[in-house]
Amino acid sequence: MPADIPSHPILSPEAAAALEKRLFAGDERAEWKAMAQAGVAVASAALGDMEEAGGFPAGGRILLLAGKGNNAGDAFIAARDILGLYPGSSCDVLLAFGQRGLKSQASKAWRGLSEAGRGRVRAVTASEVGAAYDLCLDGIFGYQFRPPLPPGAVAAVAAADRADIRLRAAVDLPSGLNSKGAFSADFTYATGVAKAPLLSGTHAGRPRYLDLGFFEKEAPGAPAGADRVLLPSILRPLAGLRPFGIDKRTQGHLALVGGSEGYPGAILMAALAALRSGVGLLTVFVPKALAAAYAARAPEAMWVGMPETKSGALSAAGLRVFHARAGRATALAMGPGCGRDPGTHALLKAIARASKVPFLVDADGLQPDIVRTGKAPRILTPHAGELERIARGAELRPLARSIPAVIVAKGPVTRVCAGGPAYHSFLGGPVLSRGGSGDVLAGLTGGLLAQTPHDPMLAACRAVTLHGMAADLLARARGQAAVDILQLLDFLSPALRCAGSGRRG
Numbered sequence: 001m002p003a004d005i006p007s008h009p010i011l012s013p014e015a016a017a018a019l020e021k022r023l024f025a026g027d028e029r030a031e032w033k034a035m036a037q038a039g040v041a042v043a044s045a046a047l048g049d050m051e052e053a054g055g056f057p058a059g060g061r062i063l064l065l066a067g068k069g070n071n072a073g074d075a076f077i078a079a080r081d082i083l084g085l086y087p088g089s090s091c092d093v094l095l096a097f098g099q100r101g102l103k104s105q106a107s108k109a110w111r112g113l114s115e116a117g118r119g120r121v122r123a124v125t126a127s128e129v130g131a132a133y134d135l136c137l138d139g140i141f142g143y144q145f146r147p148p149l150p151p152g153a154v155a156a157v158a159a160a161d162r163a164d165i166r167l168r169a170a171v172d173l174p175s176g177l178n179s180k181g182a183f184s185a186d187f188t189y190a191t192g193v194a195k196a197p198l199l200s201g202t203h204a205g206r207p208r209y210l211d212l213g214f215f216e217k218e219a220p221g222a223p224a225g226a227d228r229v230l231l232p233s234i235l236r237p238l239a240g241l242r243p244f245g246i247d248k249r250t251q252g253h254l255a256l257v258g259g260s261e262g263y264p265g266a267i268l269m270a271a272l273a274a275l276r277s278g279v280g281l282l283t284v285f286v287p288k289a290l291a292a293a294y295a296a297r298a299p300e301a302m303w304v305g306m307p308e309t310k311s312g313a314l315s316a317a318g319l320r321v322f323h324a325r326a327g328r329a330t331a332l333a334m335g336p337g338c339g340r341d342p343g344t345h346a347l348l349k350a351i352a353r354a355s356k357v358p359f360l361v362d363a364d365g366l367q368p369d370i371v372r373t374g375k376a377p378r379i380l381t382p383h384a385g386e387l388e389r390i391a392r393g394a395e396l397r398p399l400a401r402s403i404p405a406v407i408v409a410k411g412p413v414t415r416v417c418a419g420g421p422a423y424h425s426f427l428g429g430p431v432l433s434r435g436g437s438g439d440v441l442a443g444l445t446g447g448l449l450a451q452t453p454h455d456p457m458l459a460a461c462r463a464v465t466l467h468g469m470a471a472d473l474l475a476r477a478r479g480q481a482a483v484d485i486l487q488l489l490d491f492l493s494p495a496l497r498c499a500g501s502g503r504r505g
Contacts, residue, residue, distance in 0.1 A: 007228035008194065008215045008245075009425055011142035015223070016193040023214060027103070034212060035070060035105055038171075038191040039077020041210040043387035045189050046135060046169050047082065047385060049208070051476035052429070053166055056082070060134040062091040062360050065156045065183070067109070067140035068101045071171045075139030076109035078171070082135075083117040090120040092130060094159060096152040099123070126159040136165045138183045141178050142172035143195050147179035154181045174203045199376070199413065199424070200317035207413065207426045214275060227422045230465050232499045238278065238462065238499025252450030255329035255350065256443065257322070258336040258363070260344070261312025266337030266363065269436045269486065270443030271301050274333070276492050277447025278366030283329065285322055287314055296445055313341035314413045319350050330337055331358050332452045333446030335365025336439045349373050358453050362442035366390055372403055377456050379449060381408040381442050396422060406456045408464060410438060416460050427468025431475040441467045444492075469495035 011019065024030045050056045054341035064079050066072035079091045093115070095101070102110055107402055114121055125385055140153050149157070160168070160183065168186045176182035178201055185205040192212040198204050209229045259267035267481070271284045275298060286294060288305030289312065295303040299319055304325050306318035332355055338344050348365050358377040360368060366386045371378070380403070382390060387409055391399050400407045401419030411417045412429075415422040446485065452459050470491040474483060477491070 040080035043081035071139040073106040073109035129159040140175035235499035248280035253281035254450040255326035257334035260339040263337035269439040270336040273443030274447040279447035316346040333360040335362035356472035426469040
């Protein structure tokens with residue numbers, strides 16, 4: 001039976017406001033506790049994300065844009081936390097509506113920042129904003145904003161725009177989201193609730209969800225079928241101890257099909273990723289010319305050389321070989337590096353038609369007829385161009401229902417959908433924007449599918465989360481530019497350990 005997917009609902013601003021009203025019921029102590037928790041979480045997230053650009057320096061400078069309410073309070077507490085960790089740092093605060101405009105809780109947080117950072121915190125006007133800062137925290141407006149931006153906020157954002165800032169972070173939502181003069185963030189930290197505008201906003205940058213425990217008991221207010229954000233806790237079962245006495249046959253057997261003379265590397269990357277998924281057995285079907293070299297590179301897998309077409313791709317004549325060697329597989333994955341040779345197309349379609357176990361289709365295997373062939377459950381892993389090719393104008397949810405399939409729609413925010421709610425991953429980032437990232441995800445997903453063939457959605461969501469967490473750790477350790485995609489594999493294990501301990505990174 002399919003497992004529940006650890007996730008939280010993505011709410012409209014109105015539903016989020018109603019939820020917070022129910023949670024706090026006017027209790028100022030509860031509101032202050034949540035604000036303090038949010039501020040500490042924002043500080044931790046911003047410092048972690050700055051590691052992708054070299055980290056926050058000992059003498060780092062912060063620019064804080066403050067409004068009147070909770071967003072300002074969250075930002076004040078975040079700045080106070082960072083100043084406490086870095087005694088040589090300083091903070092310029094631009095109060096968009098003046099100190100008298102601060103509401104009660106925000107005013108309390110402002111006093112706390114001023115006292116804790118005495119001598120290192122100064123209130124500035126827009127004209128006094130410096131030329132360069134390491135971090136900018138936008139806490140002017142959140143989800144209660146209604147356009148247009150008032151003059152004080154416009155001046156504050158414009159002042160930040162003129163400055164040279166290494167990382168621009170918005171608390172909850174960027175101020176003025178989707179309106180003229182809006183704050184443009186590198187990261188947006190959704191505190192407590194992920195709000196729907198975060199996904200459609202043009203200024204939000206990379207979203208991060210900071211879980212403050214609002215959904216420890218699933219709160220009412222999320223509409224049925226609401227989209228959701230994936231939680232790292234989905235990986236905890238993979239991080240725990242395996243039962244004593246298990247063997248490789250109880251950990252799944254993946255049959256992986258792909259490769260061609262034109263794209264020889266993709267199938268190897270997928271195989272290497274599958275081997276790191278925890279799967280017990282892996283059999284890889286490749287053109288005969290590739291098998292020996294790949295067996296030397298990854299001897300843990302069983303490499304099967306298949307008949308080739310004249311172009312060096314997999315031939316339909318290999319179907320009998322495939323069935324003879326893949327009969328005990330618990331899942332299949334096909335497509336990485338296979339190219340578009342008609343013989344390969346015929347082979348993949350025949351495999352899909354005959355399959356009695358769930359299968360994954362990736363890359364050039366994602367053709368309209370192949371993805372709809374056969375009756376076995378399936379996972380599709382398209383990027384934007386491949387999704388357009390198989391969708392033919394259909395939206396994600398109805399497309400997934402019509403095939404039917406679990407679709408992993410890869411992008412800056414990857415979505416996993418089987419026709420119901422779409423599960424969003426806010427993990428990963430630009431470090432994944434390089435060749436081979438999708439091949440690694442395909443192999444990882446296939447290996448996890450072989451371990452939970454009864455639940456393709458769980459396998460897909462786990463793979464996307466693990467892939468994204470490993471990418472975050474890779475970028476924080478080595479930056480976004482001077483890395484190669486196979487280095488991602490070395491961060492899969494640390495990602496599982498983070499998930500097992502309840503940490504993000």
